[in-house]
Amino acid sequence: MKEYQITKNDSGQRLNKFLEKAVPRLSGGMMHKYLRLKRIKVNGKRAEAAYKLTEGDAVQLYLNDEYFDDVREEEAYRYIITPKLNIVYEDAHILLVDKSPGMVVHADEHGDANTLIANIQAYLFQSGAWKPDDAASFAPALCNRIDRNTGGIVIAAKTAEALRILNDKIKDRELEKKYLCVVHGAPRPGAGEIQNFLRRDEKNKQVTVHAAQVPGSKTAHTRYRTLARSGALSLVECELLTGRTHQIRAHMASIGCPLLGDGKYGSNEQNRPYREKGQALYSYSLTFRFEEDAGVLSYLNDKTFLVRNIPFVTKYFPGYTFK
Template sequence: MRELTVGKNDAGQRLDRFVGKSLPLLPPALLQKYIRLKRIKVNGQRAARDQRLSQGDVLQLYINDEFFDQPREENMFLTLFKPSLDIVYEDENLMLLNKKAGLVVHADETEKVNTLINHIQAYLYQKREWNPRWENAFTPALCNRIDRNTGGIVIAAKNAETLRIINDKIRDHELTKRYLCITLGAPRPPAGEVENFLRKDEKKKQVFVFHKPVSGAKTAVTRYKTLQRRGELALVEVELLTGRTHQIRATMADLGCPLLGDGKYGNGEKNRGYGETRQALYSYQLTFDLPTDAGILNYLRGRTFQVEQVPFREKYFG
């Protein structure tokens, strides 16, 4: 229990507004709940959220210590009272999350609170599986990332051993990730494997495709297969044999069939005609091949996880 004393400058404020200002990490919905549960009292008595405070009033707050911290990037998860996650799979070591297009995985210049990692940490904190104040506490971490406007499966590690193993397996290409995308025009041939070279321009946040080695470019290998066609649109499954920035988007555009909705590498006029503002790209399937020892994750060997409902597939291919 902690106490707060109302000073002269705060007299006359409502209880909920005074506490909200004093504890910015406490979510408003949780604040109201704590008042109802009498975990926030005034002068030892139950109080209503709209009670006006007087100078010298003493508030008793039966609230976790974490909420008294100052806001920092690493504790912003506390502000999420109701984390929103689409969990594909979860066990004691990891979580597979279906990230929706439009959600950032980590804080950036445009979003600090509503991020995938904050939702994960809030979820595990509220389940009492993790608390940053525990001694030697491991912070739940993402093993892979997906662009803001791309949806699909993201792996989150609950412990350091899982993070190490998954990072090693991704590096050694022991996990198979398959994507679904919709292209404007169908790739020719309808199935194949493409090797090219991608060079990233950091200032433009864009990659450029080359068909022979050039300075600063990295080899990119992409395997694809056309699944369906409907008019000028094609539903294509893509497997990445390398993991380069914007690899699928740049490669398919280079093949003459850019992704529907892609504002950077695609056809703006066509995208506007379909009303699409995000690239039709989804990391929909993950297989733990694990041909070599995976330690505590050996039980995942050979297992495949898949997102069954991919929004743009349902929209255009039913």
């Protein structure tokens, strides 16, 4: 038996409409059959397809496992009843979303289907902006990625043309991305640049820092500046001048200031008193810096988008004011 608790967002809709989203593999004919057989109930009682759901209702489904088998990533949007998104900006071509720490952007080895792209597609599907059953329909796609435990702005393309342009602009480094992080200690100097080489260890999913190039390494360049101090912690802004895996985490650790909560590049002993579950890192600022023609996205040139509601800033630097 599978049970759904009806929230405020889901209330007010007919039971059959809710079931279409909750169990997309269940055909209309089978749904009515199971309602008659009391294999679909509301609050433990028989219900009609036209029943209007209210907040607090419990929908019980006594259905075969085949209706709830593992969902392929490309179909996951059909199984999301209420998309969870913090939308920073949206227009006809793009969608900027503030990804919460803990959410994956795409399905990973753990098989989690409740990904950021699935929630974006569910939102666009339910709003009517995306019609996946149209053979010529473009599937909304992400233009950049952020680690599971990192929060911040992720760009989604709503059109094929926007995806093509943004992929080119990202490749040509015409997007300016800035991150906020909390680090142990105080960077010396307070502002500067870190430039060296990072080599990725696929087995351990970690990078190592090298002063000179070694086989398999790539140039990594980060600009940073200290924004505030609080006890043994510093609030630092980092700008990625290259985009390597774990670049900020490895670079800040390399100058003796590992990120708060980062067990991979930092010290568990340092992190333990703070009880943080993931690294204090947020992609909070995005600016479009187009050097060449951007076609239908030209209107975005020189526009900056910010996320100011960042939990670790509020917690450790409550008096900090974004400028």
